[in-house]
Amino acid sequence: MAGRYFDLHDDMGDQGGWYLSAPRNPQGREVDDPWQFTDGCPVRVEERLRFPIYHPGRPLEFSLAGVGATPVVHHRVANIFTELAPDDVQVIPVDVDGQSEPYCILVATRSIRCIDEEQSAEVQYFQPEDAQPEKLGTYRAVSGMRIDPTKVGDAKVFRTWGWSIALIVSEDIKDALERAGVTGVKFEEVTGPSAVTPEERERSLKLRALYERTETAREAFWRTLGTLDEEAIIPIVVGGGWPARRQVWRVIRRPEGRTLFVTDGLSDFYVAREEPSVGFGLELALETDEPVADVATCWQQLVLEHIGNELVEHEGVREKVRTGFLSMEVDGQRMPETLLTKNGRVGVLLGMEAPSLPSHFTMPDGEVRLVTVKVLMPAELAYLLEHGKHGREELMRRFNEHGPGHLSRAWRQPVV
Numbered sequence: 110m111a112g113r114y115f116d117l118h119d120d121m122g123d124q125g126g127w128y129l130s131a132p133r134n135p136q137g138r139e140v141d142d143p144w145q146f147t148d149g150c151p152v153r154v155e156e157r158l159r160f161p162i163y164h165p166g167r168p169l170e171f172s173l174a175g176v177g178a179t180p181v182v183h184h185r186v187a188n189i190f191t192e193l194a195p196d197d198v199q200v201i202p203v204d205v206d207g208q209s210e211p212y213c214i215l216v217a218t219r220s221i222r223c224i225d226e227e228q229s230a231e232v233q234y235f236q237p238e239d240a241q242p243e244k245l246g247t248y249r250a251v252s253g254m255r256i257d258p259t260k261v262g263d264a265k266v267f268r269t270w271g272w273s274i275a276l277i278v279s280e281d282i283k284d285a286l287e288r289a290g291v292t293g294v295k296f297e298e299v300t301g302p303s304a305v306t307p308e309e310r311e312r313s314l315k316l317r318a319l320y321e322r323t324e325t326a327r328e329a330f331w332r333t334l335g336t337l338d339e340e341a342i343i344p345i346v347v348g349g350g351w352p353a354r355r356q357v358w359r360v361i362r363r364p365e366g367r368t369l370f371v372t373d374g375l376s377d378f379y380v381a382r383e384e385p386s387v388g389f390g391l392e393l394a395l396e397t398d399e400p401v402a403d404v405a406t407c408w409q410q411l412v413l414e415h416i417g418n419e420l421v422e423h424e425g426v427r428e429k430v431r432t433g434f435l436s437m438e439v440d441g442q443r444m445p446e447t448l449l450t451k452n453g454r455v456g457v458l459l460g461m462e463a464p465s466l467p468s469h470f471t472m473p474d475g476e477v478r479l480v481t482v483k484v485l486m487p488a489e490l491a492y493l494l495e496h497g498k499h500g501r502e503e504l505m506r507r508f509n510e511h512g513p514g515h516l517s518r519a520w521r522q523p524v525v
Contacts, residue, residue, distance in 0.1 A: 113280040114258060115296040119173045126293055127166035131175025132158040132203065132214070143177025147276070149220025149268030151199050158214070159204045163405075168208060169293030171286075176340070178274060184211035189285050194265035217277075221261055222270035224248070228255035230305040231313055247271040252313065256299045275299075312383070319378050319385060320353070322473055327373065327392075330470045335363040341404045350421035352388030353377035358413060360404050363465075367516070369396045370409050372417055376477040387475040389420065391431050393459075394466060395482040397517050408444050409517060412484060415439035416457065430480055434460040434501060436493055445519035448484060456490030458483040461505055463515035481515045483508070486523035 120126070131139045132146075134156050145152050160174055160181055170183035182190075187200040199216040226232050230253025235244040248271045256269065256277065265279040278286075283296050305313070331337055338360040346356035351374050361369040372393045378386045393413055401407050416439060420427045429435045438454040448455045461481050462468065469476050485493070485504075493500045507524035508514030 112258060113298060113300045114256060114261065114277050115280070115283050116254065116299050117171075117276045117278045117283070117286075118295055118297070119169070119171060119293050120295040125167045126169045127162055127172070128164035129172050129174035129181055129205065130161040130163040131177060132160055132179060134158060139175075143175055143179055144273075145177075146179040146214055146216055147177060147268065147273050149217055149270070149273050151218045152201065152214075152216050154201055157202070157204065159206065160212070161206050167292075168205075168210070170291045171293035180215040180276060181205065182213055182215045183291075184213060185289070186286070186291050187213040187215060189289060189291075190215060190266060190282070193282055193285060194279075197264055197266040217266045217268050219264050219267040220270045220273065221264060221267045223256040223258075223260040224251065224269050224272060225255040225257045228303045229253055230303060230310060231317065233317075251275070253303060253305050254299050255301070255303055258300050315383060316380065319383075322385070323353075323377055323387075326472045327376065327477075331359055331361055331371065331373075334466065335361040335369060338362055338404070343405045343410060351375060351377065351417070352386070353380045356414075356417065358410060363396065365398065367396055367398045368401050368404075368409075369394060370404070370413055371395075371479075372413060375417065375420065376472060378474070385474040387472050387477050389427050389431065390475065391420075391427070391478045391480050393417065393480050393482055395484070395517050396463070396466070396513075396515060399518050399520065408448075408519065411443060412439060412455065412457065412482065412517075416459070416482060430459050431478055434458070436485075436490070436501065438490070447519050448486065450487045450490060456485035456487070456493070458485055458493070458501070458504070461508070461515050463513065465513060466515070482517065483515055484517040484519070486521070488523040488525055492525040 131143050133139055170186050172181045174181045190198045191200060197217060197219055199218050201214040203212055203214055205212045229251060232251050233249040235241055235247055235249045251272045254275060265282055267277050269275045269277060277299060286294055341360040343358045348354055349356055353374060355374055357373040359371050359373045363369050375389045375392050376387045379388060393416055395409050395413055397409055404410060419437060420430060436456065436458050438456050441449045441453045441455045444455050459480050459482060461483050463481050466481065467479060469478050489504055493504055505514065
């Protein structure tokens, strides 16, 4: 009788745990191919690698690190795998910043073609139009995955062929990890009948079509503004009040060393209504020509997040932003001191025209306003609050004198 198998991943619900960055070599550079550790084959590593801590927290004994989702495990966890599945894994000793305890990369060395497409909730293949010929025939997405255990053989740890993001373990491995109280692990069974009803499957397909409809159109527009930074990873937040209940941001590299941060979901369809729309009918854009070391933690990204939260919570604010100008203040925590008011806030001006950016773009289901975000110096915010509409117009005139006026900088002289 075929056994039970489980998808092993890190427990994202553990809010107190750390997040690790991608592995680095002794010279401090990220490894060229972090995906090699999840390809389902043995790996050859010449140098001892190190994992920086991306977000501090309680050390976990099992983590998926960086963009490549590299499994990093405590040595005692590695021992469980090598004892129960010695032919299926490779462990590579590594260092984790600030940790004296031994850690390893856990590599599953087998890749098995066993995804049950009929029982899985949904599978999507890479198509020629995806412009990734090396991935044709493999899976673009798999949700509600089920595998055929009769095709697994004697493997206890493996990657699923064509969808190597999944790390599958047998039931006895799962039981051993749970008995040992390993922190950071989470299991999802991938054997047995699908838990998805035909009605749920149909709804999922409908929502997926709507997601792709909006994503494809919006990404095509982003590419007209510059080069999408495919390496920049800003974690997607699931939930909240954005139209499709997912919070996404993108980074676009522009001429003359500029970086454009944009929201990528305020114009999603309303998932609760399950019908085409452009959501709030707007997206935010903040452009800077200052160096950005880490797009995921920089102050420019944080400003966008704060403004997005304000728009979600206040319909009246959304309407003003969608049709005109608006100034507001946002939380200044973790912002540069040069931007902070006496109350620890940061002022922003929304909706300023930018000659190098369009004010609107067209989606399949309507027009979307691209709302620029201009971060104000404290003196400029005070001037605007004192002089109202006239003050705003005078500020914009002075900004453009020093052009491009819409650029946000933390290190500049105020124009008043």
